[in-house]
Structure formats: structure tokens, C-alpha cells
Amino acid sequence: MRKILIISGHPDLDASHTNRLILARVAERVDEIEIRRLDALYPDYRIDVAAEQQALLGAGIVVLQFPFYWYSVPALLKKWMDEVLSYGFAYGSTGDKLKGKQLVLSLTIGGPAASYAADGYNHFTPDQLLLPLVQTANLTGMQLQPPILSHGMIYIPGVYNTLEDVQARAEAHAERLVAKLGALRADAA
Numbered sequence: 269m270r271k272i273l274i275i276s277g278h279p280d281l282d283a284s285h286t287n288r289l290i291l292a293r294v295a296e297r298v299d300e301i302e303i304r305r306l307d308a309l310y311p312d313y314r315i316d317v318a319a320e321q322q323a324l325l326g327a328g329i330v331v332l333q334f335p336f337y338w339y340s341v342p343a344l345l346k347k348w349m350d351e352v353l354s355y356g357f358a359y360g361s362t363g364d365k366l367k368g369k370q371l372v373l374s375l376t377i378g379g380p381a382a383s384y385a386a387d388g389y390n391h392f393t394p395d396q397l398l399l400p401l402v403q404t405a406n407l408t409g410m411q412l413q414p415p416i417l418s419h420g421m422i423y424i425p426g427v428y429n430t431l432e433d434v435q436a437r438a439e440a441h442a443e444r445l446v447a448k449l450g451a452l453r454a455d456a457a
């Protein structure tokens with residue numbers, strides 16, 4: 269069975285209303301899975317590159333689970349990418365260690381879907397904003413799956429959404445992620 273590695277890029281998962289729930293559901297429902305919680309492993313942002321690369325080597329399916337921050341990945345996950353996806357490992361003439369692995373982007377987005385359009389206040393679609401990650405997958409030879417994303421995931425009491433609503437959307441998101449991981453495993457079998 270292809271091992272699944274989930275990299276949790278949330279900088280403070282204990283304070284999360286959605287990413288934490290998604291990860292908990294996936295952990296309950298998917299076998300042979302390793303979840304690396306970057307905020308717990310690296311509260312000082314000093315990443316153990318060797319340990320992270322070792323985890324990647326053992327995985328056939330890699331999931332980046334993160335909240336959308338300023339139209340991108342959180343700084344902690346960006347630092348992980350900057351350091352772990354190094355020359356000779358992820359790119360360059362001998363940097364083929366990620367080649368052929370499946371990559372799933374699983375992200376929670378604060379703003380509503382309608383805002384992520386040419387005529388919305390965020391102007392661009394998630395697919396457009398995620399292009400740097402698409403090219404990262406290309407350069408590393410990873411097989412990028414269509415992103416699993418959910419809108420309206422910000423919860424600020426009395427301002428944005430209700431806890432019930434964001435948690436319901438997180439449950440639905442987890443369902444889709446679990447189904448996707450099952451399908452990827454079935455394809456590989």
C-alpha cells in the first residue's frame with residue numbers, strides 16, 4: 269500500500285477551527301498515514317531537513333494541508349519548501365527523489381468562492397493563485413492532483429461565519445480528502 273504523508277503547514281494548529289478537524293478526520297479514517305505537524309515539530313521554525321526528506325522518500329502520496337495565507341502557503345510551510353525541496357533532492361540533474369509521487373494540495377480559504385473571480389474582490393481564481401505550486405510540482409516531477417479546497421473557512425466570532433458552519437465545511441472537506449486518498453491508492457494498486 270502506498271504510504272501517505274501529510275505535511276500540516278498550519279502555524280498554530282491548536283488554535284485552528286478547520287485544519288485541525290480535517291487532519292483529525294483523515295487520521296481516523298485513513299490507514300498507513302503519517303501526519304507531520306510542522307508547528308509542533310518546529311515551534312522555532314528550525315526545520316530538520318534530513319528528517320523531512322526521509323519522510324518524503326518513504327511516501328507515494330504527499331498532501332500539503334494548509335490554510336491560505338495572503339494568497340499562498342503560511343510562512344512555516346514556505347520555509348519547509350525552501351529548505352526541504354533542495355538541489356540534488358527535489359531538482360537538478362540528480363534531484364529526482366520526488367519524481368512520480370502524487371501531490372495533493374488541501375487548503376482552507378477564508379474568503380467566499382464568489383470573491384475569487386475576475387469581478388470579485390480577490391480578483392483571481394484559486395487555480396491562478398496556486399500557479400507557483402503547480403510549477404513546483406512540475407519542476408520536481410510530482411504528479412499534481414486537482415486541489416481540494418474549501419471557501420468560507422475563516423471564523424471570527426460575531427464577524428465572519430459561525431463555528432458550526434466552518435466546522436461543517438471542514439467535515440465536508442475531510443470527506444473529499446479521504447475519498448481522494450482512497451482513489452489514489454486504488455489507482456496505484
Ligand SMILES: Cc1cc2nc3c(=O)[nH]c(=O)nc-3n(C[C@H](O)[C@H](O)[C@H](O)COP(=O)(O)O)c2cc1C
Pocket residue numbers: 278283284285286287288334335336337338339340376377378379380421422423
Ligand atoms: C495571516 C493570515 C492570512 C490570511 N490570508 C488569507 C487570504 O489571503 N485569503 C483568504 O481567503 N483568507 C485568508 N486568511 C483566512 C484563512 O485562510 C482562514 O482563517 C483559515 O483558512 C482557517 O483555517 P483554520 O481554521 O485551520 O485556522 C488569512 C488568515 C490569516 C491568519
